[in-house]
Amino acid sequence: MVRTFIAAMALAWAAGLAAHEVHGDPPQAAARAAPAARSGLSIGAAVSPDGLLWLVGLNSDGRLFVQSSADFGLKWSEARLPDIGSDKVAADGENRPKIAFGPDNQLVISYTQPLAKPYSGEIRMLRSTDGGRSFSAPVTVHGDRQVITHRFESMGFDRNGVLHTVWIDKRDQVLAARNAGEGPGRSGAYAGAAIYRNESRDAGLSFGPDIKVADHSCECCRIALAPTAEGGMAALWRHVFAPNIRDHAFAILGEAAKGPLRASFDDWKLDACPHHGPGLAAALQGGYHAVWFGEKAGRAAVRYGRLSAAGRPQGEVQELPDARAEHADVVTSGRQVAIAWRSYDGAQTRLRAWVSADEGAHFELRELAASTGENDHPRLLATAAGIRVLWRTAKEIHVLPIPP
Amino acid sequence: MSCQYLLERAARHLVLLLALLAPAMPAFAAPQTILPFGADTWNELGRSPLRPMAVVFSTSDCAHCPAVIDSLAAAIRKSGSRARLVVVVMDGAGQEEALRTNGHYRRANALYVFDGDAMALRFRVNPDWRGLTPYVALIAADGATRFHAGPPPAEAVRAFMRP
Numbered sequence: 338m339v340r341t342f343i344a345a346m347a348l349a350w351a352a353g354l355a356a357h358e359v360h361g362d363p364p365q366a367a368a369r370a371a372p373a374a375r376s377g378l379s380i381g382a383a384v385s386p387d388g389l390l391w392l393v394g395l396n397s398d399g400r401l402f403v404q405s406s407a408d409f410g411l412k413w414s415e416a417r418l419p420d421i422g423s424d425k426v427a428a429d430g431e432n433r434p435k436i437a438f439g440p441d442n443q444l445v446i447s448y449t450q451p452l453a454k455p456y457s458g459e460i461r462m463l464r465s466t467d468g469g470r471s472f473s474a475p476v477t478v479h480g481d482r483q484v485i486t487h488r489f490e491s492m493g494f495d496r497n498g499v500l501h502t503v504w505i506d507k508r509d510q511v512l513a514a515r516n517a518g519e520g521p522g523r524s525g526a527y528a529g530a531a532i533y534r535n536e537s538r539d540a541g542l543s544f545g546p547d548i549k550v551a552d553h554s555c556e557c558c559r560i561a562l563a564p565t566a567e568g569g570m571a572a573l574w575r576h577v578f579a580p581n582i583r584d585h586a587f588a589i590l591g592e593a594a595k596g597p598l599r600a601s602f603d604d605w606k607l608d609a610c611p612h613h614g615p616g617l618a619a620a621l622q623g624g625y626h627a628v629w630f631g632e633k634a635g636r637a638a639v640r641y642g643r644l645s646a647a648g649r650p651q652g653e654v655q656e657l658p659d660a661r662a663e664h665a666d667v668v669t670s671g672r673q674v675a676i677a678w679r680s681y682d683g684a685q686t687r688l689r690a691w692v693s694a695d696e697g698a699h700f701e702l703r704e705l706a707a708s709t710g711e712n713d714h715p716r717l718l719a720t721a722a723g724i725r726v727l728w729r730t731a732k733e734i735h736v737l738p739i740p741p
Numbered sequence: 742m743s744c745q746y747l748l749e750r751a752a753r754h755l756v757l758l759l760a761l762l763a764p765a766m767p768a769f770a771a772p773q774t775i776l777p778f779g780a781d782t783w784n785e786l787g788r789s790p791l792r793p794m795a796v797v798f799s800t801s802d803c804a805h806c807p808a809v810i811d812s813l814a815a816a817i818r819k820s821g822s823r824a825r826l827v828v829v830v831m832d833g834a835g836q837e838e839a840l841r842t843n844g845h846y847r848r849a850n851a852l853y854v855f856d857g858d859a860m861a862l863r864f865r866v867n868p869d870w871r872g873l874t875p876y877v878a879l880i881a882a883d884g885a886t887r888f889h890a891g892p893p894p895a896e897a898v899r900a901f902m903r904p
Contacts (some may be wrong), residue, residue, distance in 0.1 A: 437744075488802070608892055611871075612800065
């Protein structure tokens with residue numbers, strides 16, 4: 338009798354499961370709405386001219402917060418919540434809010450606000466001129482106001498105090514599709530998206546015109562920025578090289594006449610979104626250190642290489658010593674080069690670093706931290722007190738020194 | 742013999758029975774309900790009697806995903822196969838209204854939203870999946886699963902739909 342009862346219960350359970358699967362709808366009693374929006378863990382960080390470490394991100398309520406620390410994360414100030422109205426902030430994976438400081442301690446924060454239409458967004462920015470005590474209302478950075486893709490922004494001040502904002506933009510793809518008689522979202526007439534930028538010469542109070550940097554960028558990878566030796570700004574991004582190769586392109590912002598240069602040669606042919614942008618840092622002796630993810634001859638890896646001042650690959654490209662490395666960042670401080678990444682082994686995510694004291698001639702692998710929960714991509718910062726890596730997990734924000 | 746053992750054995754038998762009956766079952770309706778894709782959902786799909794099944798892991802900013810979803814839906818329809826098309830939106834939490842009205846997603850038999858540790862899910866699905874989307878799992882009638890980053894080749898699509 339017990340067996341009959343159990344079999345009947347099992348039949349009911351299995352029937353319920355089958356009904357769920359066959360119709361795509363769960364039984365009403367088991368129906369659950371998809372979970373509410375979760376606050377992304379992605380953070381931006383910068384060091385202010387007076388040496389404070391600043392963070393920007395979303396708190397557990399999904400509100401944009403800023404926070405500072407005078408001792409590199411041992412103690413944090415009370416979080417401030419700038420009023421950004423009804424803006425939504427993309428803060429997951431390759432999308433994150435950013436923070437930067439201008440020459441007169443102006444604080445600017447940028448983020449991508451996703452819009453209701455699929456793939457659409459706008460780049461927003463707010464600023465503070467009193468050390469983060471108060472903030473302006475956010476403004477849209479770009480002149481183009483179509484409800485299309487303006488996403489994955491990166492921004493930073495160059496040595497002359499010019500604020501550069503660079504983003505992925507689909508205005509040319511939309512126009513090409515329209516001219517080709519294709520429907521919205523179809524992109525047969527135009528590969529990928531474009532890289533656009535603008536400049537602000539008053540620390541985010543006003544912006545110059547939108548300027549195209551390059552046609553045919555990849556659509557959903559972060560853009561890396563690094564200062565040039567001349568005081569300007571260089572950019573590295575995943576590009577779509579003909580016919581459909583997702584390697585990386587380099588450009589010095591403001592030198593449009595030279596056009597983008599191919600900076601990696603993995604020859605990764607792909608009709609998909611890697612969601613995995615590169616990292617770039619200025620080298621002491623000129624040129625750059627670069628890290629990127631790609632597949633070369635069927636082997637997926639994060640790779641490290643040197644670029645010339647013009648962005649041409651130099652020397653041997655090396656794979657990071659971790660087959661599961663992802664979302665690496667790179668930074669320099671004098672002769673020191675640090676590369677940090679995360680790596681998941683099925684049980685935990687490890688934060689690891691490859692550190693060189695001789696400008697990349699030799700590297701040493703270091704284990705920095707581990708987490709069994711969700712976690713953000715690591716961010717590296719060069720500070721007056723040495724290199725720091727920031728890593729936000731579901732439980733805490735690690736701020737760890739990486740000594741030479 | 743524990744109750745749990747008996748329950749599991751009965752369930753396995755019933756699932757097998759349902760698998761045999763599956764060809765006679767009505768086709769999926771276009772999804773109106775968005776289901777949560779939990780830690781065990783991938784394994785549940787793999788055990789489902791409703792194979793063959795194409796599972797497309799997508800993201801809301803993936804420009805290549807709609808075409809892959811459309812292409813798989815068209816291939817299944819054209820072949821007359823009983824294969825199911827399942828879409829998992831990896832970053833869709835909080836965007837349910839937009840997902841419901843997205844014409845591409847409506848071509849799926851079931852639409853899921855994932856909300857959790859994406860790295861852990863990727864590892865569970867296939868440790869070689871490095872986060873690219875669309876990431877397509879083609880689960881054949883016999884349970885054999887092949888993975889493709891981007892659009893799967895036409896031959897792979899034909900092969901997974903075979904009874």
